[in-house]
Structure formats: structure tokens, C-alpha cells
């Protein structure tokens with residue numbers, strides 16, 4: 022037994038079980054991904070951040086000035102302490118508010134500290150890493166990393182994951198080129214494509230975007246996890262792993278909205294930078310080039326999050342990278358995307374809600390402005406595993422619970438989740454499908470092998486028209 026496990030025994034009520042059905046995931050259930058989150062993944066990630074800061078120190082000093090040298094030391098100390106708090110299952114602590122904090126940061130700190138109090142009341146004691154709900158504790162761990170940098174003078178907006186995200190895109194350029202070429206071919210044919218062809222192509226672009234979600238870096242603990250091979254050629258082989266396919270629903274929602282006239286507005290909540298972002302922008306390009314959507318709002322994170330999530334900087338970095346590489350297809354796609362942004366057909370949107378620990382069913386209360394904004398859209402596309410966890414409240418639902426029931430009233434508009442399954446929550450499966458997978462592959466919910474294109478198919482939201 023390692024020293025770390027020793028230090029955990031006795032101070033948590035670790036249970037050698039899976040999460041019971043109907044209950045929110047917690048790291049104290051040892052036979053779950055939530056347990057590995059704090060037992061392996063997050064400590065490894067924090068060590069990587071420390072290592073990269075030591076390694077890049079000279080570079081950082083060059084860019085941020087002499088005094089950043091002390092700041093690097095300070096952050097390393099802060100993150101080592103954070104790691105220690107996790108591996109010894111200490112109580113979560115309030116965030117620190119320094120006197121010259123900006124009003125937005127003050128408000129954000131207050132939100133996190135109020136929530137700590139709220140959870141203390143709910144749980145009857147101060148939450149600890151393993152004992153509280155893992156959705157909160159895991160989001161809080163990334164918020165603490167942000168705090169480590171915010172407490173410095175020179176590195177307040179430093180992104181410790183930027184290089185990993187950039188390397189992940191660079192490692193996937195061959196795959197990106199293959200699909201860029203295909204996407205541009207589709208764009209050129211925009212005038213000739215029949216409705217049946219478009220429907221078929223939409224299903225393909227949804228799949229590419231879904232499987233792009235396999236490339237996140239937080240599941241791999243920051244180890245490189247880019248796309249290799251030609252993704253188009255892999256699609257058929259992946260079909261057996263697609264457990265729910267509501268592509269037709271997506272088509273129906275969009276074409277009904279189109280028929281109503283007016284502007285068709287699509288909102289996309291992004292997940293990871295690198296290859297996944299590339300797949301999402303291709304989906305968006307397809308929708309715009311074929312006039313299926315007139316406006317697309319693309320939501321990014323306002324801070325570094327779960328290692329690989331897209332920030333505004335990552336978004337621009339990738340477009341510039343595509344522009345700078347010596348491949349005419351990537352260059353042309355980058356130009357197209359820039360044009361969409363310049364014309365206002367696309368916009369990049371930030372909202373603090375996406376970097377809070379709250380399940381989406383609480384959005385109408387805790388982020389009413391964002392909820393109202395999303396309800397303007399004809400379709401909302403929600404990417405990734407963490408967003409799925411938030412959609413279904415991070416509860417271990419009985420697998421056959423309908424997706425709509427699991428989302429517990431979050432319904433700003435019609436939405437679809439594109440998610441490769443990496444955590445112990447899943448809803449809307451056919452009867453016995455989940456039980457069968459449990460039998461043949463006990464880690465099916467953690468591997469990212471299986472995917473969902475899952476929509477609010479049973480909800481009756483009339484097509485909206487926005488102007």
C-alpha cells in the first residue's frame with residue numbers, strides 16, 4: 022500500500038463499491054472514475070503543472086519580466102500545497118480575496134465561497150475532496166489552480182495548460198488536413214447538394230465532432246492524446262460504439278426552424294481545444310456554408326479549465342496556426358472561419374457559468390441571463406463529458422432513465438449532447454444495453470470508447486424564429 026493510500030484510510034469513509042443508482046458521484050466510492058480523479062489523475066496533473074513551471078521558468082521570466090521569477094516559485098509552492106490537501110483529503114477552504122481584486126473576480130470568489138457554505142449546510146460538515154460530490158470538488162480543484170496564478174502580480178492570466186493544448190493540435194495536423202480537404206469539398210458543393218445529401222452529411226459532421234471528444238487531456242492526465250489516422254475512414258468502424266444516435270432529431274429541428282423563416286440561431290458549447298475544437302468548427306462551417314444556420318454563437322471558457330478546454334486565446338491560436346501551416350486546405354479553412362467571425366455569422370462568447378461547479382438544471386436560478394440567452398437559440402449543441410455530467414446532475418442514473426428526465430428541467434431550447442463517455446453517468450440507453458456493457462466491459466463508462474449523439478427528442482419545443 023502506498024503512503025498516500027495509508028494517509029487516506031481512517032479520514033474518509035471510503036467505500037469499496039460503485040456509486041449507487043440515483044446518487045451523485047463522489048470520489049469516496051472506490052470502484053469509480055471519481056475515485057481515480059483524486060487518487061491518480063488530479064495529483065498527476067498538478068505535478069505536471071509544477072514540472073512545466075520549473076522547466077519553462079526562463080521563458081516565463083523573459084516574457085513576464087524579472088519579478089515573475091518569484092511568482093513562479095510562489096505558484097509552485099501553492100500547487101504543491103493544493104496537491105497535499107487533496108491526497109490527505111483535507112476540508113475544502115474558501116478562496117482568498119486580495120484587496121485590489123477586480124469587481125468580477127470579487128464576485129466570482131464570493132460565489133465559490135458562498136457555495137462552500139451552502140454545501141457545508143447540505144452535508145452537515147465542511148466538504149472534503151473525497152466525501153463531497155465530485156462535480157463540485159473537481160471543478161473547485163481547477164478553480165484553485167486558477168487562484169494559484171491569480172495570487173501573483175505578473176502571472177494572473179497565465180495558462181499553465183496552453184502548451185499541452187497547442188501540442189495536442191500540432192500532433193493531430195495530419196488528421197486535420199484530411200478532414201479540412203473534405204470539408205472544403207462540401208462547402209464548394211453547397212449550391213448543388215440535395216436535402217437528402219445534406220441530412221447524410223450532417224450526420225457525418227456530428228459524428229466527427231462527437232469522436233473528436235475522445236481527445237481530451239484531463240482523462241489522460243495531460244498525456245498527449247491527439248487524433249491519428251484519417252477520421253473519415255474510421256467513422257464506419259466507430260459506428261458500433263455509438264450507443265444513441267439522434268442525428269435525425271438535429272436535422273428535424275434545424276429544417277423546421279428554417280421552414281418557419283427568419284434567422285436560424287445555433288449555440289455551441291465547446292469542450293476541448295486542439296483536434297476536438299477543429300472538428301467543432303468544421304461542423305459549424307458546414308452549418309453556415311449550407312445556410313442551415315444563419316448565426317452561430319460559440320461558447321468558450323473564461324479561464325483554463327479541465328486542462329484542455331477551449332479559451333478565447335486557444336480559439337485564436339488555432340486559427341492562426343491553421344493559417345500559418347504550409348497546407349492550402351488548412352489555410353483556406355482558417356480564412357473561411359475568420360470571415361465568419363468578421364461578418365458576425367459566428368461569435369465567440371464567454372460566460373462565467375461554464376466555469377462554475379453547478380449542474381445545468383440550476384442554470385435558470387444561478388445563471389438566469391445565460392439561460393435566457395440560450396433559449397433564444399433554435400438548437401443548442403453541448404460538447405463533451407464534463408458538460409454531460411452537468412446536464413444530468415452528475416447522477417448515476419439507471420441507464421434506461423430518459424435523457425429528458427435525467428436533465429431535470431434544464432430545457433432552454435432543443436439541445437443535443439455530443440459526448441464520448443468517460444464518467445460513471447449515462448442515461449437514455451435502450452433496456453439492458455447498459456447492463457450488457459457492464460458485463461462485457463466493466464470500464465465501458467470510463468474509456469471514452471463509446472459515444473452518444475443524444476437529443477431532447479421527447480421535448481416539445483416549437484421551432485423559434487429569431488431576427
Ligand SMILES: O=P(O)(O)OC[C@H]1O[C@](O)(CO)[C@@H](O)[C@@H]1O
Nearest residue numbers: 058237239240405406407443444
Ligand atoms: O473533456 P471532457 O470530455 O469534458 O472530459 C473531461 C474528463 O474529465 C473528467 O472529469 C475526469 O476527471 C471526466 O468527466 C472526463 O474524463
Ligand SMILES: [Mn+2]
Nearest residue numbers: 237292293327
Ligand atoms: Mn474538457
